Amino acid sequence: MLPALLLVAVLAVLAVFQIALALGAPLGRFTFGGRHPGVLPVGLRVAAALSVAVYALMGTLALDRAGVIAVYPADASRIGMWVVFGFLVLNTIPNAISPSRSERLVMTPLLIVMSVLALLVALG
Incomplete structure (x- = not known):
């Protein structure tokens, strides 16, 4: 449950x-x-x-997968969290090569942390 709550906290800050x-x-x-x-x-x-x-959807999927809330069918939250994980990993790439130094230094590490948290939630 902790990875889901941490992921939601990061998503809230990003929101x-x-x-x-x-x-x-x-x-x-x-x-x-x-x-x-x-x-x-x-x-x-x-x-x-x-x-x-999008962040709200990701957050509800994480909380559902962790058993904190019951919004989606079990298969939907399980598959949805793998989609979230893939989305976060794929978004790390453009952030890592961004021409913006600020984006590279702040958003890339943040996305890596979010990807790890999403993976932990997806693994359930």
């Missing part, structure tokens, strides 16, 4: 970050390759807001 981006916080250097180091353009701010829904 706050994405909401801040969506509301115009000048933190663009940490995302989208750092192409917009200050305030993101409107389209990317919308994408940041939509990512909060």
